[in-house]
Amino acid sequence: xxxxxxxxxxxxxxxxxxxxxxxxxxxxxxxxxxxxxxxxxxxxxxxxxxxxxxxxxxxxxxxxxxxxxxxxxxxxxxxxxxxxxxxxxxxxxxxxxxxxxxxxxxxxxxxxxxxxxxxxxxxxxxxxxxxxxxxxxxxxxxxxxxxxxxxxxxxxxxxxxxxxxxxxxxxxxxxxxxxxxxxxxxxxxxxxxxxxxxxxxxxxxxxxxxxxxxxxxxxxxxxxxxx
Amino acid sequence: xxxxxxxxxxxxxxxxxxxxxxxxxxxxxxxxxxxxxxxxxxxxxxxxxxxxxxxxxxxxxxxxxxxxxxxxxxxxxxxxxxxxxxxxxxxxxxxxxxxxxxxxxxxxxxxxxxxxxxxxxxxxxxxxxxxxxxxxxxxxxxxxxxxxxxxxxxxxxxxxxxxxxxxxxxxxxxxxxxxxxxxxxxxxxxxxxxxxxxxxxxxxxxxxxxxxxxxxxxxxxxxxxxxxxxxxxxxxxxxxxxxxxxxxxxxxxxxxxxxxxxxxxxxxxxxxxxxxxxxxxxxxxxxxxxxxxxxxxxxxxxxxxxxxxxxxxxxxxxxxxxxxxxxxxxxxxxxxxxxxxxxxxxxxxxxxxxxxxxxxxxxxxxxxxxxxxxxxxxxxxxxxxxxxxxxxxxxxxxxxxxxxxx
Numbered sequence: 179x180x181x182x183x184x185x186x187x188x189x190x191x192x193x194x195x196x197x198x199x200x201x202x203x204x205x206x207x208x209x210x211x212x213x214x215x216x217x218x219x220x221x222x223x224x225x226x227x228x229x230x231x232x233x234x235x236x237x238x239x240x241x242x243x244x245x246x247x248x249x250x251x252x253x254x255x256x257x258x259x260x261x262x263x264x265x266x267x268x269x270x271x272x273x274x275x276x277x278x279x280x281x282x283x284x285x286x287x288x289x290x291x292x293x294x295x296x297x298x299x300x301x302x303x304x305x306x307x308x309x310x311x312x313x314x315x316x317x318x319x320x321x322x323x324x325x326x327x328x329x330x331x332x333x334x335x336x337x338x339x340x341x342x343x344x345x346x347x348x349x350x351x352x353x354x355x356x357x358x359x360x361x362x363x364x365x366x367x368x369x370x371x372x373x374x375x376x377x378x379x380x381x382x383x384x385x386x387x388x389x390x391x392x393x394x395x396x397x398x399x400x401x402x403x404x405x
Numbered sequence: 406x407x408x409x410x411x412x413x414x415x416x417x418x419x420x421x422x423x424x425x426x427x428x429x430x431x432x433x434x435x436x437x438x439x440x441x442x443x444x445x446x447x448x449x450x451x452x453x454x455x456x457x458x459x460x461x462x463x464x465x466x467x468x469x470x471x472x473x474x475x476x477x478x479x480x481x482x483x484x485x486x487x488x489x490x491x492x493x494x495x496x497x498x499x500x501x502x503x504x505x506x507x508x509x510x511x512x513x514x515x516x517x518x519x520x521x522x523x524x525x526x527x528x529x530x531x532x533x534x535x536x537x538x539x540x541x542x543x544x545x546x547x548x549x550x551x552x553x554x555x556x557x558x559x560x561x562x563x564x565x566x567x568x569x570x571x572x573x574x575x576x577x578x579x580x581x582x583x584x585x586x587x588x589x590x591x592x593x594x595x596x597x598x599x600x601x602x603x604x605x606x607x608x609x610x611x612x613x614x615x616x617x618x619x620x621x622x623x624x625x626x627x628x629x630x631x632x633x634x635x636x637x638x639x640x641x642x643x644x645x646x647x648x649x650x651x652x653x654x655x656x657x658x659x660x661x662x663x664x665x666x667x668x669x670x671x672x673x674x675x676x677x678x679x680x681x682x683x684x685x686x687x688x689x690x691x692x693x694x695x696x697x698x699x700x701x702x703x704x705x706x707x708x709x710x711x712x713x714x715x716x717x718x719x720x721x722x723x724x725x726x727x728x729x730x731x732x733x734x735x736x737x738x739x740x741x742x743x744x745x746x747x748x749x750x751x752x753x754x755x756x757x758x759x760x761x762x763x764x765x766x767x768x769x770x771x772x773x774x775x776x777x778x779x780x781x782x783x784x785x786x787x788x789x790x791x792x793x794x795x796x797x798x799x800x801x802x803x804x805x806x807x808x809x810x811x
Contacts, residue, residue: 182504183505184424184717184757185780185783186725186757187724189761190764190773190775190776191727191777193774196774252775256777257775257777259772323639327729328565329556330771333567334638
């Protein structure tokens, strides 16, 4: 940088939207790993867990680093084309999704006991819904980037708004599955141990929480879009 | 003394080429529109053409607009101009080392004021100086405004359409027309006296219009040949950026041309005066500008680009990849327009600052992901600092040289 005096160089900095997209890619990768881990759990292949758990942990650290990097490199003097505070809380919500993926990975591992046969189907359904909410959340983040590229074109704005509506719908559907599954677990309270009841019902809660935070992500994005 | 003047003037031109050229080419290299080698060659050609064809208006202002040569003893005036060159070069070198975004233009204007102030503060043509300083404030603002409007037009007519690529093919010929019109107008209207050609306003408008039209038709045909099919929404904007790459190269050339036209004066202006005095031309209100002085200035700039400028261009290119071709096109077209306009009016201004203004203008139109407004503060500091420091440097050097020569 010595002997360079071009003020334009100080005017711009890397796009935080691109960084957010990188974060979303990490979520995509960990969600894939979680899917494998969860299938192993359902199929009672507990010995396969450990390396996946470790990989998810590494990814979570990487995502955390991206998150703080975005925060540290957005001083107040930098103007974004959108509201800065809402954008920062959007990052928080997206990162929460990644945190929960890691939490679930760890929580499954804490109690290596087979799942009662008649709950498996419900859990698979709940898990599929969670995956759907994660994917839609990524899609929303990716689309935010397209919106910036198009300089907030109206038609792209509408499409992004539709994605956020979809996140709402998924959260609602996930809620219903969550309630039914919990009810079913408690209806079996005499057949299963108290430990199993606690472990399974918390698992349900964690899955449901992912959909909640994915929905929050959508809400933050909608707040960014509001004119 | 003439030799010292030529060397300093060359150094000044080298400095202009080495650093400021990155303004025109940095974004194009950053977006991958041009390879570094091509950028250096194109910059060299267009800087030289700008300096040679349009450079004399501002050169005239520098050599006799800021102070009135008729009020000086000739040899004292020559020493003064030499001191200004040395002082401005010195300050620009120090500031560059410190990484301050100072402008060569502002340094030379300050330096010329400096040596005159030592003799008599009333020798400075305050009216002209106020014009120049005001234009330093107006030019980035108008750059921002024009860039804002251009980007808004692109947004409304291209980006917000369902098929932006098809929309671009319709709108872009108009931009091509505008660019070529401005460029040829700046060359033809009162411009070709170097080549003993002088057209009136009407003919100039007519010829420029024809040049623009020709470019527009060629552009239209070339654009029609591009067939960018896109797969999804993200791809759509990436392909659009690719289409704009060609136009960004065009505006980059225009900025290089405009920069040559405006900034060659910083090196050539004082030298032209000194050469005239040595040739015994009676320096009255009108300095004749020997063509070889402009050629020398242009050559110095080209030398600067090829010896150091390419490093600055590649550094900048890596740093500002945020400026995609659509954004770069808007900012550069605006910069070129403003700089050429002021060059024709004979007002020396800082291309870097206009470019920053233009980029901020695109940012205000929500075209950029992040914009650092702190840079405005840096620029204002450089305004406040440069004039007094260049004045002091020039005054001290002047007194020393006067003692030495007389």
